[in-house]
Amino acid sequence: MKKAVRKQVLLQGNEACVEGALMAGCRFYAGYPITPATEIMEIMARKMPGASGVFIQMEDEIASLGAVIGASLAGSKSMTATSGPGFSLMQEHIGYASMAEVPCVIVDVMRAGPSTGLPTQPSQSDVMQSRWGTHGDHPIIVLAPSSVYEFFELTVQAFNLSERYRTPVILLVDELVAHMREGVILPTRDSLEIEDRPHPTVPPEWYIPYADPGTGVPAMPAFGEGYRYHVTGLYHDVRGYPTVRTDEVEPLIHRLFNKISKDYDRLQWFDAFATEDAKITIIAYGCVARAALRAVQQAREKGLKVGLINLKILWPFMRRTISGILENSAKVLVPELNIGQISREVKRINQSRCEVLTLNKVDGTPIKPAEILRTLEEVYS
Amino acid sequence: MREAEHLVHKYLRSSKRFPHIWCSGCGIGIFMQALVRVIDQSEYSKDDIVLISGIGCSGRLPVYVDFNTLHTTHGRALTFATGIKLANPRLKVITVMGDGDAVAIGGNHFIHAARRNVEIASFILNNNVYGMTGGQSSPTTPHGAITASAPYGNIEPDFDICRLAEAAGAVLVARSTVYHTRLLERLIGMALKKKGFSVLEVVSQCTTYTGRFLQLNSPVEMLKWQKDNAITVEKAKQLSDTELEGKIVIGVLVNRERPNYHEQYQSLLGKKSKV
Numbered sequence: 001m002k003k004a005v006r007k008q009v010l011l012q013g014n015e016a017c018v019e020g021a022l023m024a025g026c027r028f029y030a031g032y033p034i035t036p037a038t039e040i041m042e043i044m045a046r047k048m049p050g051a052s053g054v055f056i057q058m059e060d061e062i063a064s065l066g067a068v069i070g071a072s073l074a075g076s077k078s079m080t081a082t083s084g085p086g087f088s089l090m091q092e093h094i095g096y097a098s099m100a101e102v103p104c105v106i107v108d109v110m111r112a113g114p115s116t117g118l119p120t121q122p123s124q125s126d127v128m129q130s131r132w133g134t135h136g137d138h139p140i141i142v143l144a145p146s147s148v149y150e151f152f153e154l155t156v157q158a159f160n161l162s163e164r165y166r167t168p169v170i171l172l173v174d175e176l177v178a179h180m181r182e183g184v185i186l187p188t189r190d191s192l193e194i195e196d197r198p199h200p201t202v203p204p205e206w207y208i209p210y211a212d213p214g215t216g217v218p219a220m221p222a223f224g225e226g227y228r229y230h231v232t233g234l235y236h237d238v239r240g241y242p243t244v245r246t247d248e249v250e251p252l253i254h255r256l257f258n259k260i261s262k263d264y265d266r267l268q269w270f271d272a273f274a275t276e277d278a279k280i281t282i283i284a285y286g287c288v289a290r291a292a293l294r295a296v297q298q299a300r301e302k303g304l305k306v307g308l309i310n311l312k313i314l315w316p317f318m319r320r321t322i323s324g325i326l327e328n329s330a331k332v333l334v335p336e337l338n339i340g341q342i343s344r345e346v347k348r349i350n351q352s353r354c355e356v357l358t359l360n361k362v363d364g365t366p367i368k369p370a371e372i373l374r375t376l377e378e379v380y381s
Numbered sequence: 382m383r384e385a386e387h388l389v390h391k392y393l394r395s396s397k398r399f400p401h402i403w404c405s406g407c408g409i410g411i412f413m414q415a416l417v418r419v420i421d422q423s424e425y426s427k428d429d430i431v432l433i434s435g436i437g438c439s440g441r442l443p444v445y446v447d448f449n450t451l452h453t454t455h456g457r458a459l460t461f462a463t464g465i466k467l468a469n470p471r472l473k474v475i476t477v478m479g480d481g482d483a484v485a486i487g488g489n490h491f492i493h494a495a496r497r498n499v500e501i502a503s504f505i506l507n508n509n510v511y512g513m514t515g516g517q518s519s520p521t522t523p524h525g526a527i528t529a530s531a532p533y534g535n536i537e538p539d540f541d542i543c544r545l546a547e548a549a550g551a552v553l554v555a556r557s558t559v560y561h562t563r564l565l566e567r568l569i570g571m572a573l574k575k576k577g578f579s580v581l582e583v584v585s586q587c588t589t590y591t592g593r594f595l596q597l598n599s600p601v602e603m604l605k606w607q608k609d610n611a612i613t614v615e616k617a618k619q620l621s622d623t624e625l626e627g628k629i630v631i632g633v634l635v636n637r638e639r640p641n642y643h644e645q646y647q648s649l650l651g652k653k654s655k656v
């Protein structure tokens with residue numbers, strides 16, 4: 001049989017996100033309108049009924065994530081999308097999903113804050129909130145696409161990771177990537193690897209809901225399948241019942257961290273460009289990585305030995321990858337659309353190995369390739 | 382006795398470490414027993430039922446009973462319930478909330494769940510106070526009452542949960558006290574059967590806090606207070622507003638029909654947009 005030729009399509013970032021979610025098996029969307037994320041919700045409203053999925057517009061973002069977590073417990077892969085103010089409202093439920101280990105995907109198309117801030121301009125100022133926004137110690141996975149295709153791809157991966165580790169996964173996107181249109185060739189569903197949450201292999205009488213099967217990730221049936229169990233945001237024992245016993249509390253929080261940290265080697269996702277002999281390496285993500293790539297190409301034409309690491313995973317921070325860069329470069333430049341959030345993390349692990357430079361823009365406009373090039377030329381010696 | 386034992390063994394979780402957390406004489410246990418009795422007489426199997434709560438003393442109810450149980454965040458039980466019901470409409474979704482839970486922090490969700498008419502049987506245990514946090518005022522604390530957060534007397538008016546539910550669109554609105562156990566069971570049964578958003582306000586005693594503030598010194602006195610102040614819907618119709626002051630009107634307040642959310646959503650399934 002002749003292989004069908006996949007056609008190139010022109011997609012907006014937010015549209016690509018929906019395509020990725022549906023291909024990953026997302027069948028429940030709950031949300032509340034907010035710029036610059038609204039398109040995700042509107043496209044979901046159009047597409048979900050045709051995909052036999054559920055779309056619902058909730059009364060606010062707290063309710064949206066509550067409904068998403070509920071739907072996930074009932075067995076549906078679920079997601080929501082928002083921007084800064086809504087993301088702030090979602091924080092309590094992000095912690096709930098983390099504690100109760102309910103897979104779900106949250107898209108935050110960032111705007112500059114604080115407060116209502118700059119609703120329509122690009123920003124990367126929620127990096128730290130995505131890591132520590134909800135109260136308490138907790139692990140989190142945060143992905144950051146820098147192109148329309150990557151938004152598609154990382155949305156699929158966000159679902160895979162949330163199912164694999166039973167954890168909330170956040171897609172942190174800037175307005176540029178969300179709203180730009182690019183030609184992309186989407187893969188077929190069959191060609192993608194789609195992961196589902198681990199399902200119990202034992203009958204209900206044998207099922208212990210939060211027992212560690214060795215992977216750190218307990219098996220998760222859907223409500224209604226006959227495995228009646230208890231879910232709570234309180235510290236709980238292996239049966240899911242509230243506990244304050246020190247010998248049950250501490251193992252739980254450690255397991256929540258370890259189920260992800262044991263796989264740190266698998267979670268080093270980045271694109272490297274011209275880094276082998278680079279004296280200066282740029283560490284960037286999102287739309288800034290696009291400008292940085294251009295700047296690096298131009299600098300190379302001028303004979304400057306510079307390179308770029310484009311981060312796809314922001315949290316857990318790729319300490320291993322970044323350490324290698326810090327080891328081998330004389331200088332590192334971290335351009336960001338915020339006051340210095342990832343650069344802070346880079347400095348934290350640098351331990352005086354090399355000079356860490358920053359380029360921060362917080363006027364609501366993107367960083368241009370020329371600005372990065374100029375900085376490279378200034379600091380190159 | 383026999384029946385009670387049968388219900389205990391069938392519905393309470395043997396794996397749960399008892400005792401429960403409630404104070405002796407608290408009304409929540411009476412409601413729990415009534416709920417289990419009605420479910421036992423119903424068509425629902427334990428696997429079909431999802432019991433969801435918010436945070437508070439009432440929020441601790443689900444952990445003791447052998448259903449699919451979910452203890453959510455303060456005020457948000459209905460949002461989780463909405464997601465569960467829409468993701469799997471075959472499930473029988475029940476929420477248990479405190480008064481603060483349902484109409485203070487969760488007030489917005491309460492209004493919109495009623496407006497949408499998602500099929501959820503919601504039970505609000507109204508003890509007129511924040512029990513779990515130590516007796517502060519709630520939106521149903523009577524004007525003038527002394528509480529931990531109104532040491533000089535509450536200067537806010539109180540909410541009528543049932544009138545709020547009616548205005549927001551709930552298809553079944555009813556009220557009972559935990560003293561009136563027969564009525565309580567009958568109304569729980571009606572709420573479980575209703576194919577839309579139903580609200581049953583259950584007037585309950587917080588012996589530890591409300592009791593102290595009202596100077597009703599024992600659970601028995603508080604139950605007697607419920608008995609003496611309750612008046613049926615039918616009788617209430619013959620009384621003026623002033624005569625009804627301080628009374629607890631019990632019975633079915635609203636019972637009406639209108640399409641629920643998921644029935645309407647079903648008609649959208651399969652729709653493909655041209656865009």
Ligand SMILES: Cc1ncc(C[n+]2csc(CCOP(=O)(O)OP(=O)(O)O)c2C)c(N)n1
Binds near residue numbers: 439508519
């Ligand atoms: C967001 C949030 N705010 C505050 C609290 C603290 N808190 C726990 S229970 C509760 C009030 C409980 O009162 P009510 O809902 O009337 O239930 P009751 O304990 O009386 O059954 C409060 C304020 C919380 N858990 N979460």
Ligand code: SF4
Binds near residue numbers: 402438439508586
């Ligand atoms: S504090 Fe009040 S509501 Fe809470 S368990 Fe005790 S009596 Fe019941």
